[in-house]
Amino acid sequence: MTHKTIKVGSLSRVEGEGALTVHARDGRVTGMELRIYEPPRFFEALLRGRSHTEPPDITARICGICPVAYQMSACQAVEAACGIEVSGPLRDLRLLLYYGEWIESHTLHIYLLHAPDFLGYESGVAMAADHRDLVEHGLALKKAGNELVAAIGGRPIHPVNVKVGGFYRVPTRAELAPVAERLRHARDIARETVSWVAGFDFPDVDHDYTFLALRHPDEYAILSGSIATSTGEAFAVEEWPAHVTEAQVPYSTALHARLDGEIGYLVGPMARYSLNSAQLCESARQAAADAGLGADCRNPFRSIIVRAVEVLHACEKALRIIESYTEPETPAIPFEYRATTGHGASEAPRGTLYHRYRVDIDGSIAEADIVPPTAQNQARMETDLLQLVEPRLHLPTDELAALCERAIRNYDPCISCSAHFLDLHVDAQ
Amino acid sequence: MGTRKGTAVTRSVRKRTEGVPRLAVWKFASCDGCQLTLLDCEDELLSVAAEVEIAYFLEASSAPGPGPYDLSLVEGSITTPEDLERIQHVRRVSKHLVTIGACATAGGIQALRDFGDVREFAAVVYARPGYIATLDRSTPISANVPVDFELRGCPIDKRQLLEVISAFLAGRRPVVPAHSVCVECKARGNACVMVAHGTPCLGPVTQAGCGALCPAFDRGCYGCFGPMESPNARALNKQLRALGMSTPELVRVYRTFNATAEPFRQASESAENSREADDDA
Numbered sequence: 001m002t003h004k005t006i007k008v009g010s011l012s013r014v015e016g017e018g019a020l021t022v023h024a025r026d027g028r029v030t031g032m033e034l035r036i037y038e039p040p041r042f043f044e045a046l047l048r049g050r051s052h053t054e055p056p057d058i059t060a061r062i063c064g065i066c067p068v069a070y071q072m073s074a075c076q077a078v079e080a081a082c083g084i085e086v087s088g089p090l091r092d093l094r095l096l097l098y099y100g101e102w103i104e105s106h107t108l109h110i111y112l113l114h115a116p117d118f119l120g121y122e123s124g125v126a127m128a129a130d131h132r133d134l135v136e137h138g139l140a141l142k143k144a145g146n147e148l149v150a151a152i153g154g155r156p157i158h159p160v161n162v163k164v165g166g167f168y169r170v171p172t173r174a175e176l177a178p179v180a181e182r183l184r185h186a187r188d189i190a191r192e193t194v195s196w197v198a199g200f201d202f203p204d205v206d207h208d209y210t211f212l213a214l215r216h217p218d219e220y221a222i223l224s225g226s227i228a229t230s231t232g233e234a235f236a237v238e239e240w241p242a243h244v245t246e247a248q249v250p251y252s253t254a255l256h257a258r259l260d261g262e263i264g265y266l267v268g269p270m271a272r273y274s275l276n277s278a279q280l281c282e283s284a285r286q287a288a289a290d291a292g293l294g295a296d297c298r299n300p301f302r303s304i305i306v307r308a309v310e311v312l313h314a315c316e317k318a319l320r321i322i323e324s325y326t327e328p329e330t331p332a333i334p335f336e337y338r339a340t341t342g343h344g345a346s347e348a349p350r351g352t353l354y355h356r357y358r359v360d361i362d363g364s365i366a367e368a369d370i371v372p373p374t375a376q377n378q379a380r381m382e383t384d385l386l387q388l389v390e391p392r393l394h395l396p397t398d399e400l401a402a403l404c405e406r407a408i409r410n411y412d413p414c415i416s417c418s419a420h421f422l423d424l425h426v427d428a429q
Numbered sequence: 430m431g432t433r434k435g436t437a438v439t440r441s442v443r444k445r446t447e448g449v450p451r452l453a454v455w456k457f458a459s460c461d462g463c464q465l466t467l468l469d470c471e472d473e474l475l476s477v478a479a480e481v482e483i484a485y486f487l488e489a490s491s492a493p494g495p496g497p498y499d500l501s502l503v504e505g506s507i508t509t510p511e512d513l514e515r516i517q518h519v520r521r522v523s524k525h526l527v528t529i530g531a532c533a534t535a536g537g538i539q540a541l542r543d544f545g546d547v548r549e550f551a552a553v554v555y556a557r558p559g560y561i562a563t564l565d566r567s568t569p570i571s572a573n574v575p576v577d578f579e580l581r582g583c584p585i586d587k588r589q590l591l592e593v594i595s596a597f598l599a600g601r602r603p604v605v606p607a608h609s610v611c612v613e614c615k616a617r618g619n620a621c622v623m624v625a626h627g628t629p630c631l632g633p634v635t636q637a638g639c640g641a642l643c644p645a646f647d648r649g650c651y652g653c654f655g656p657m658e659s660p661n662a663r664a665l666n667k668q669l670r671a672l673g674m675s676t677p678e679l680v681r682v683y684r685t686f687n688a689t690a691e692p693f694r695q696a697s698e699s700a701e702n703s704r705e706a707d708d709d710a
Contacts, residue, residue, distance in 0.1 A: 039458040045550035064462020123490035143471040
């Protein structure tokens with residue numbers, strides 16, 4: 001064997017457009033390009049000159065799969081600039097909205113995008129031909145997440161009810177009651193989902209990851225917190241630019257992120273679980289233990305179990321919030337803008353999503369910076385692929401290409417997101 | 430723009446390959462949200478899949494089938510030289526082509542580059558903008574190839590999507606009203622946010638389809654379904670100014686997700702030039 005080229009022309013069952021090319025020679029991988037050809041949409045550029053009230057609605061349009069994550073990171077960044085913090089029952093409502101998105105997005109990935117790989121189907125719909133009940137369960141779980149987002153946000157994709165300072169209108173207890181009913185059913189499905197995916201056959205892989213995720217003193221961090229890493233680093237969200245930098249690669253419209261100069265750290269469910277699993281609610285911890293997850297998870301194929309555990313956690317937490325919900329007195333807290341810079345981060349389903357805005361003296365956005373999870377994971381995904389491919393170069397090219405595509409899907413990459421963000425090296429400082 | 434009322438659907442698409450029509454879903458510059466709407470039809474997805482062969486849908490399947498396709502749903506706008514070619518291919522292999530959402534129908538939020546300089550935009554985002562292949566403008570699909578129907582919304586509404594798919598399967602025109610959000614507000618029993626609370630609202634010039642969602646949440650409509658048929662933006666702008674909106678605010682409300690849809694472009698440009706303020710004075 002001399003030359004070998006493995007090509008995946010268009011990655012499927014991922015969000016957005018990407019391709020992979022691996023070059024090998026004499027048993028060694030000589031080149032690896034995870035090419036993101038998703039057209040750039042220049043959000044950071046078009047945000048300039050917009051009002052400081054607009055980033056939640058505008059940045060939601062970066063990603064139709066996780067618009068709530070964009071709205072939450074954007075709100076918190078602008079609120080930090082304006083010197084306000086949304087707390088108490090309004091914060092609970094934001095959590096509720098976010099749990100809905102975790103349920104919806106994770107379930108989409110588990111049932112329709114990822115599970116078909118383990119069971120040998122080309123799609124969730126094809127899987128339904130043999131496992132109708134199973135797919136219907138998954139769709140019911142996903143629907144419960146979407147309904148939760150819609151109950152608070154108005155609709156599941158690009159919710160209309162979020163604004164800087166809180167909401168336009170808060171839901172009544174009566175509006176949330178039917179959602180709770182469905183969530184109780186969803187919780188049962190979520191528990192079954194964990195045991196179902198735990199029974200899949202997983203390739204034996206163990207990567208030496210550097211994880212990064214938010215950490216919050218009182219909860220398994222989703223909405224806010226400070227940054228924690230598996231190397232013991234801890235820093236406030238405002239210090240993000242001092243730690244995370246990005247570089248452009250010629251073959252991609254996404255940039256590669258570095259943590260303290262080191263390339264290839266990982267964000268997302270595995271990072272969150274490995275750093276914060278002690279804060280999962282009891283039933284999720286129990287389900288994780290029963291599913292054979294230890295203190296951390298370093299096999300990306302098993303990330304499907306972590307997602308299922310997070311869905312169960314989200315169902316439980318959402319139910320608790322609804323049970324103790326009383327309508328906040330005002331839908332939003334008043335504020336005056338300030339001409340300063342604000343930073344915000346939250347845990348999108350795919351990992352830490354950072355926003356920074358500099359607000360000008362006229363209240364417009366002077367500068368915007370968005371670092372989505374998939375951009376942070378891209379370099380690490382390439383490393384994983386290299387480690388996966390090199391010992392298996394003897395396999396037929398088709399088989400290897402399929403394995404590579406599966407390996408990429410493990411990360412639930414959101415390519416729509418990753419193609420739209422600012423290079424921190426631009427003379428911003 | 431403006432093929433929305435275009436080709437009438439006269440023939441059934443249910444004639445090919447043993448009666449099973451073939452559906453394709455394509456993505457251009459967009460957020461994935463409109464094609465996700467199809468997967469969000471949790472109660473109907475498996476029924477739809479029983480009626481059509483989902484032959485090409487990369488987001489959902491790793492086994493793309495070859496064309497031709499009876500119905501192509503197209504998400505996203507055209508922003509790269511490669512996509513200029515690809516949309517021609519999509520048209521060639523599609524019997525019916527339906528655009529889904531504001532990007533495909535009006536250029537989307539990324540069409541804001543039309544009011545700026547895309548080279549400068551690229552330089553803001555990328556250290557080496559030379560690697561980035563992009564066009565000066567973000568154009569809707571209808572500016573590039575003939576389109577059989579345009580479904581509005583950022584994102585589209587799932588009931589309307591199911592109506593469009595059902596209509597094309599049955600060989601009839603989709604029933605998608607072109608009237609304003611105001612009609613939906615009345616139907617829903619919403620109090621008018623503009624009259625009752627003095628909240629600026631684009632409902633009077635925006636096409637229905639969302640179910641008057643924003644007013645139901647005590648918020649003014651922000652126009653994500655784009656312009657209704659024959660909107661009177663001049664009259665609305667006068668009212669919005671009376672409610673205290675400044676010229677820059679007025680320009681911005683029209684320049685979001687359907688900024689280059691012609692009536693919204695005109696509304697923002699005339700607000701910018703303050704022509705109507707002078708005319709009305």
